[in-house]
Amino acid sequence: MFDKTGTITNGVPRVTRVLVLWDQARLPLRKVLAVVGTAEASSEHPLGMAVSKHCKEELGTETLGFCHDFQAVPGCGISCRVSNIEELLQTSAGTDGTQTPTLTHNPTCLTLQGATTDESSLVTDGDEGSGSPSYSVLIGNRQWMQRNGLQVTADVDEAMSSHETKGQTAILVAIDGVLCAMLAIADTVKEESALAVHTLSRMGIDVLMITGDNRRTAKAIATQVGIRKVFAEVLPSHKVAKVQELQEKGMKVAMVGDGVNDSPALARADLGIAIGTGTDVAIEAADIVLIRNDLLDVVASIELSKKTVWRIRINFMFALIYNLLGIPIAAGVFMPVGLVLQPWMGSAAMAASSVSVLLSSLLLRCYRKTSVDQYESRANGRMRSLRSSQVSTHVGLEERRCSPRTLRRSRSRLSQISRSPSQTSRTDRAHAEPDRHSLLEHDQCGQEFTV
CATH class of the missing domain: 3.40.1110.10 (Calcium-transporting ATPase, cytoplasmic domain N)
Incomplete structure (x- = not known):
């Protein structure tokens, strides 16, 4: 996001x-x-x-x-x-x-x-x-x-x-x-924004844009960088609510921002990424700070994190393999064949386990960030601006449109409210009264009703 x-x-x-x-x-x-x-x-x-x-x-x-x-x-x-x-x-x-x-x-x-x-x-x-x-x-x-x-x-x-x-x-x-x-x-778009968005999408990551700016401006920027879903005219508190809504759906949310208005969402997200040139509040609330003002570093941080997690799994293997082999020998399982674990062997196995994990971790120093040319070659000319019709824009926290079935049901209920008091029984009015609250929900879905 x-x-x-x-x-x-x-x-x-x-x-x-x-x-x-x-x-x-x-x-x-x-x-x-x-x-x-x-x-x-x-x-x-x-x-x-x-x-x-x-x-x-x-x-x-x-x-x-x-x-x-x-x-x-x-x-x-x-x-x-x-x-x-x-x-x-x-x-x-x-x-x-x-x-x-x-x-x-x-x-x-x-x-x-x-x-x-x-x-x-x-x-x-x-x-x-x-x-x-x-x-x-x-x-x-x-x-x-x-x-x-x-x-x-x-x-x-x-x-x-x-x-x-x-x-x-x-x-x-x-x-x-x-x-x-x-x-x-x-405000001009960064040169690397479109490439970063395209690379993240190829990695299987859904990319959204959330902003307090108006919907037309947000949609125009989204078409330039290739973002298909935009939440515009969002207040800072609503940014937090949107992050929480996505998390409740079982998604892991990474928020990228730089301003004071982004700091609550950065703190609430599973992963907060702040631009190094942003405000101190945003930097303090984030989990990762990009020293350079370069969105490709977002991609690099994800790549590095995946390599780190993979290296941790390899280290677990190095740590367990000595124990899996040494514990049965120390328990005397192989004593009938003359294989006994001497004290010096146990010490050597412990030292070898620690040294192998350490050397495996040090291999992370060989990581080199992918260059811009490599990212562009991977894009292979498929990176292009979107049409306006390809970008879905939502105002505030609005995300869903009312289904035709819901609209038909709401119209039938509204017809009860529109009847005169003499034609509406006390029971009907009791059932129809709560539907006044549903008017707000349908109005947010872009529909207008006259009562």
């Missing part, structure tokens, strides 16, 4: 698109960047660090405003209050009244109805001279905005979907309760 960000991907994302919703929040681009950069500067998530770095580059500064009341909700987004950005904007605009060139690599912005990134409005609006105003900031996915009472319009949702189908992550920005911007962030 692989995490996505920082494990299958390089974990060094960059902002590729900036979309300012001018019709909803009449804020200039530079003020949006200053607010967003200040808010994300307190985040430890790779996406937040990428956004903060991008804002600093666009504003041409290394210092940002003040962030307080910061709160990060894993799998959703962040919320905080930002202040002291007016001085930042005035400084970046130039003390001599001239505008300094601050857009180092002018980002390509999407053109939608009611959206703009007009550079003519780079100066601040009515907040000048009003001291240092404070801004309430929300940054996150669609669910985070909806949880905070903000509506995502169809145009914005379509723009987000267009980036997500390309494997990019789209996040929304709301300032003072108004949805005002969208940022698209791209």
Whole structure:
């Protein structure tokens, strides 16, 4: 089970698109960047660090405003209050009244109805001279905005979907309760990810990807590396539940991750594998730490473990063979034929047993990791990207689809609930009432019912 960000991907994302919703929040681009950069500067998530770095580059500064009341909700987004950005904007605009060139690599912005990134409005609006105003900031996915009472319009949702189908992550920005911007962030796939996944599959190991990112982005990454089953929009606690669910089915689960959000799943899995460049918490929770940020080392660790287990079995044979031969002789079984175990023979047998086990174990030092060229030759050109239809994507812990028989049974039960009270007996209502709870299960299976 692989995490996505920082494990299958390089974990060094960059902002590729900036979309300012001018019709909803009449804020200039530079003020949006200053607010967003200040808010994300307190985040430890790779996406937040990428956004903060991008804002600093666009504003041409290394210092940002003040962030307080910061709160990060894993799998959703962040919320905080930002202040002291007016001085930042005035400084970046130039003390001599001239505008300094601050857009180092002018980002390509999407053109939608009611959206703009007009550079003519780079100066601040009515907040000048009003001291240092404070801004309430929300940054996150669609669910985070909806949880905070903000509506995502169809145009914005379509723009987000267009980036997500390309494997990019789209996040929304709301300032003072108004949805005002969208940022698209791209994270490239590691070169060895597809080869590692293909090699593990050839070894008979089922490979899954589990991530808190949205389903479209997760599916796009999975098609590139050849993973056929994806669990997207999964909270950190749900990662642990998914690991436990697989274990209850009798499977042995190895979890590969690098972030704080992966540490509970790494500790719960039968084998936790952490990337050496990841967080300290993930490294502490894992059983194996890969010193290099190379997924082929996952394959190498499994190969080495198999050789180690095989060597342990050989050592048992070396240890037992002396006892199996020496004990009958010492018991006098072969005394009639004149074969007696002398004390020096017993000592020699014990020493030979220990030396043979030691030498057998030292042969593990001859192990050499398989090279990339050997892995590629074994793939023999059969490693290729999957089609979108070949990848099954599940949201959260959802894994099963309702069977037609279950749907027919649920519809018949729902018809009882939909009858008027006068037509429904007290016994019918007693039997129909528990079925209201089953509505949630069927809704998770992608079905909609109207009662």
